[in-house]
Amino acid sequence: MAKRIAIKAESRSGTGRIQAKKSRAAGKIPGVLYGLGEANPIHLSAVEIVAAINATGGESTLVDLEIDATKHLALISEFQVHPVKDKLLHVDFHEVDPNKKMHAEVAVHETGEAVGVKDGGGVLDHILRHLRVECLPADLPSHFTVDVSALALGQAIHVKEVPLPKGVTILNDPELTVFAVHAPKVEVESTAAAEGATPAEPEVITAKKDKEEGAAPAEAKAEKK
Numbered sequence: 775m776a777k778r779i780a781i782k783a784e785s786r787s788g789t790g791r792i793q794a795k796k797s798r799a800a801g802k803i804p805g806v807l808y809g810l811g812e813a814n815p816i817h818l819s820a821v822e823i824v825a826a827i828n829a830t831g832g833e834s835t836l837v838d839l840e841i842d843a844t845k846h847l848a849l850i851s852e853f854q855v856h857p858v859k860d861k862l863l864h865v866d867f868h869e870v871d872p873n874k875k876m877h878a879e880v881a882v883h884e885t886g887e888a889v890g891v892k893d894g895g896g897v898l899d900h901i902l903r904h905l906r907v908e909c910l911p912a913d914l915p916s917h918f919t920v921d922v923s924a925l926a927l928g929q930a931i932h933v934k935e936v937p938l939p940k941g942v943t944i945l946n947d948p949e950l951t952v953f954a955v956h957a958p959k960v961e962v963e964s965t966a967a968a969e970g971a972t973p974a975e976p977e978v979i980t981a982k983k984d985k986e987e988g989a990a991p992a993e994a995k996a997e998k999k
Contacts, residue, residue, distance in 0.1 A: 775939075776914040777830045780838040783807075783818035794864065803862055807839065807848060809869030816841055816867075824862050827853060833904075834880050834916050839867060847872055847911060870911050877945070879904045880915055882936070882952060886923030890955035894927040902952045905933065906945040913941035922953050930954035 786793060786804065793815075794804040802817040803824075826835070827850070839846045848867040856863055870876045881904055890896040905918060918936055925931065934948035 775912075776834045776836050776916045778836040778838065779826045779830065780840070781818055781822055781826060782840045783816040785842055786815045786817045789815050798863075803865055805865035805867060807841065807846060807867045807869055808851070809848065809867075810871065811869075814841065818865075820862065823865055827862070827865075830916075831881075834878060834914055836870075836911060836914065837867060839869075849876070849878060849911075872911050875908050875910055876914070877906060877908055878914055880907050881917040883917050883919050884922045884953060885919055886921045888922045888925035888953075888955045890925050890927035890929065894955070895958065896927040896955040897958050898922060898925070899954045899956060900952075901954060902933070902946070902950060905936065905952075907942050908945055909942045913939065915939050915942060920953060922955075925953065925955045927955055927957060 783805070784802075786797060797804045797817040798820070800817075801820050803820045804815070804817045805823075807814040807816055826837075833850075835850045837848045837850060839848045846867075846869050848869045850865065851868040852866040853862060854864040855861065882900075882902060884898070884900065888896070888898050891898050907914070918938075920931060920936055922931065930951045931953045932948065933944055933946045933950045933952060936944065936952060938944065
């Protein structure tokens with residue numbers, strides 16, 4: 775079952791950078807509750823929401839969100855983290871109806887050591903790390919666990935072979951590969967190295983190129999899912 779946490783929040787009067795900055799200065803994290811009805815701008819305790827995300831990973835996490843004494847069942851749908859300071863900046867919630875089926879992304883974890891890796895010298899390739907599911911909120915799994923122990927070299931586990939808890943349907947193509955064991959890639963020596971050819975002369979960097987390479991990099995996006 776998905777992890778479920780309780781968090782209190784407050785409605786905030788405005789949106790935009792200035793309002794968000796004020797919230798953070800007061801020790802709160804700005805967010806928005808989407809879903810049933812209009813989008814509701816909120817802010818909540820930075821300590822509480824950071825602790826909740828650290829404990830659950832923020833994935834497949836149901837939240838009993840109390841906003842100004844009104845309760846909502848919601849899913850953490852997205853959160854943004856500063857790319858340099860690694861601080862939480864914003865959280866989006868998606869309200870769900872406990873009596874209606876919902877869609878969500880659920881992480882896939884492996885257990886065991888594939889025989890093709892242990893005895894065959896192969897490499898385990900984890901291809902699909904999340905699966906899209908449909909279920910009632912109460913049936914939402916926190917993650918899928920797949921035993922890869924029996925995988926021999928050249929074998930794979932597909933979506934249709936992932937064990938499912940009751941009430942959960944996977945929406946991905948059932949033929950897609952989730953895990954596979956393949957032979958390790960062998961680096962092929964270059965023709966020049968194999969024939970003993972003399973390596974090319976190093977490039978002479980001109981002053982113009984120095985100037986271009988010294989230009990300030992573009993600003994990174996401050997968004998993380």
